Amino acid sequence: MSAAANVLVNASAPSNETGYRTFTLGSFKISRDEYFVHVTWPAKGQQMKHIMSADAFLRAMMRDVAWGFFYGWVNFDGMVGTRNKYGQVEFYAGRYAPAYHDRGLDLVETFDTPLIMATFKAILEDFTNKGFDPFAAPDETGSSWVGKKNGSNTEAIDRQRQACKRMPGLPGDAELRTDSNGYPVNRAFADVVQDAPEVHAEAGFENDVHAMNLFAYLSRSDVTWNPSVTSVCGRSLCCPTTEEYILPIKHGNDRVEWFVQLSDEIEWEVEDKLTGLPRAKAIMKAGDVAAMPANIRHQGFSKKRSMLLVWENATPELPEMYESGKLQPYPVNF
Amino acid sequence: MSEFQTVFGSLNDYTKGELKIINDDPKHYVFSNIFDVASKSKPYEKVVVAINLEYVIEAVRAEGVSDWYAVAHDEFAIVMDGEVRIDLVKLDNPNAVAPADKQGAVKVKGEPVGKKMGHIVCKRGHQALLPAGAAYRFTATKTGVMMMQTVLGDLSVQKWAEICYK
Ligand SMILES: [Fe+2]
Numbered sequence: 001m002s003a004a005a006n007v008l009v010n011a012s013a014p015s016n017e018t019g020y021r022t023f024t025l026g027s028f029k030i031s032r033d034e035y036f037v038h039v040t041w042p043a044k045g046q047q048m049k050h051i052m053s054a055d056a057f058l059r060a061m062m063r064d065v066a067w068g069f070f071y072g073w074v075n076f077d078g079m080v081g082t083r084n085k086y087g088q089v090e091f092y093a094g095r096y097a098p099a100y101h102d103r104g105l106d107l108v109e110t111f112d113t114p115l116i117m118a119t120f121k122a123i124l125e126d127f128t129n130k131g132f133d134p135f136a137a138p139d140e141t142g143s144s145w146v147g148k149k150n151g152s153n154t155e156a157i158d159r160q161r162q163a164c165k166r167m168p169g170l171p172g173d174a175e176l177r178t179d180s181n182g183y184p185v186n187r188a189f190a191d192v193v194q195d196a197p198e199v200h201a202e203a204g205f206e207n208d209v210h211a212m213n214l215f216a217y218l219s220r221s222d223v224t225w226n227p228s229v230t231s232v233c234g235r236s237l238c239c240p241t242t243e244e245y246i247l248p249i250k251h252g253n254d255r256v257e258w259f260v261q262l263s264d265e266i267e268w269e270v271e272d273k274l275t276g277l278p279r280a281k282a283i284m285k286a287g288d289v290a291a292m293p294a295n296i297r298h299q300g301f302s303k304k305r306s307m308l309l310v311w312e313n314a315t316p317e318l319p320e321m322y323e324s325g326k327l328q329p330y331p332v333n334f
Numbered sequence: 335m336s337e338f339q340t341v342f343g344s345l346n347d348y349t350k351g352e353l354k355i356i357n358d359d360p361k362h363y364v365f366s367n368i369f370d371v372a373s374k375s376k377p378y379e380k381v382v383v384a385i386n387l388e389y390v391i392e393a394v395r396a397e398g399v400s401d402w403y404a405v406a407h408d409e410f411a412i413v414m415d416g417e418v419r420i421d422l423v424k425l426d427n428p429n430a431v432a433p434a435d436k437q438g439a440v441k442v443k444g445e446p447v448g449k450k451m452g453h454i455v456c457k458r459g460h461q462a463l464l465p466a467g468a469a470y471r472f473t474a475t476k477t478g479v480m481m482m483q484t485v486l487g488d489l490s491v492q493k494w495a496e497i498c499y500k
Binding site: 065161166170185189190191192193195196197199201208211215219227231232233235236238255257262263264270277279280281283284285286287288289290292293304311312318329330331332333 | 358367384407410422451452465494
């Protein structure tokens with residue numbers, strides 16, 4: 001047992017065979033071996049089992065932790081994931097896989113956010129070996145996730161999501177990214193122009209006359225599929241991110257969200273939120289704008305590192321407005 | 335030479351993506367392209383390309399010199415193509431132009447009255463703050479496209495059927 005912020009994480013002693021601990025979260029048990037993560041849960045008197053490649057599991061859990069369980073559903077794959085109830089979080093297995101759910105073979109349990117957060121962080125720390133960065137593209141990180149327990153990579157998994165209060169670079173707000181503060185230009189964005197806007201402020205207005213090179217800022221992102229906040233207009237948040245390889249989760253929306261593709265191309269697979277049945281594919285190129293409705297889940301594929309602006313509305317009442325039918329799941333009628 | 339080539343769009347060079355429907359209505363995705371929209375817009379027409387309750391993202395064709403605008407809340411402009419100079423004036427009496435609860439941008443009648451705050455010149459990829467209580471004017475030194483993060487206002491234009499995949 002280890003204590004983090006007065007929350008007790010239920011973990012076994014390290015396995016003699018693999019060196020990894022087994023974690024208990026409510027009725028769920030989560031363990032790993034050389035290649036795989038295993039999630040087990042009881043249903044109808046049986047012990048149910050789900051298996052995932054450990055790298056995919058770590059990439060997914062890393063996003064869930066870094067995003068603070070995000071908006072709505074974070075599906076690690078078609079079987080397991082979390083639903084944010086803002087203060088509490090559901091962890092589920094099989095709930096959105098109709099073959100399980102229809103037969104009562106699924107399980108959903110609700111946890112106070114600090115407990116599930118502490119447990120997920122402990123799992124990430126224990127299951128991540130030295131040299132593996134769950135935030136990196138496969139081309140950028142090693143295969144050291146394979147095998148028995150071998151060191152850790154706390155520095156990589158403790159990265160904080162960068163959120164500005166108004167706009168990065170303003171006094172007292174998030175810092176701009178530079179070589180000297182540890183954000184070199186990513187290899188895939190070596191051709192992105194790094195010039196700065198000309199800012200001429202009259203005396204006394206230095207804090208209000210402000211601009212930044214957003215594309216240069218994004219070219220220096222050291223993570224994939226991890227939005228940062230770069231402008232705040234009331235509850236409207238621009239959350240651009242750089243994407244390479246596969247979004248490690250299937251995000252189920254509890255509100256409409258919007259994508260603006262800033263560079264290159266992402267292919268989105270869109271499925272029904274509850275059943276996972278295919279609904280659409282959106283191939284988005286630079287300048288494309290699309291809504292992701294409130295009743296779907298989606299996963300992106302980006303063959304080259306690309307810049308995506310995710311546009312969110314953080315109004316707290318939104319999930320209830322969709323759930324109750326007060327709002328239709330689509331943003332506009334035309 | 336890097337092995338990677340980053341592809342941005344521009345008014346003269348953009349490719350729209352594709353929406354492939356399996357079991358849905360294409361209108362639910364409200365799929366448009368900022369450059370495509372701006373290529374058909376009047377200068378500084380504020381065409382809404384994304385909306386979430388009262389909040390919007392507008393695609394704006396930057397061409398020539400704009401009117402003066404004022405806002406009661408922060409707005410942000412990202413230059414997606416071209417080169418735009420933004421002049422800023424701190425309004426002496428912002429309430430008379432855009433009252434505190436006024437949403438979205440309003441046009442300033444005549445010249446704005448207040449102190450000059452300065453100016454910014456933005457090229458592709460640059461983002462500028464248009465601060466609450468200020469008046470601003472765009473001058474496109476090269477015709478281009480801006481993406482504006484703001485609130486739905488009197489000047490916002492919604493023409494979804496014209497701009498989206500059906
Ligand atoms: Fe999403």
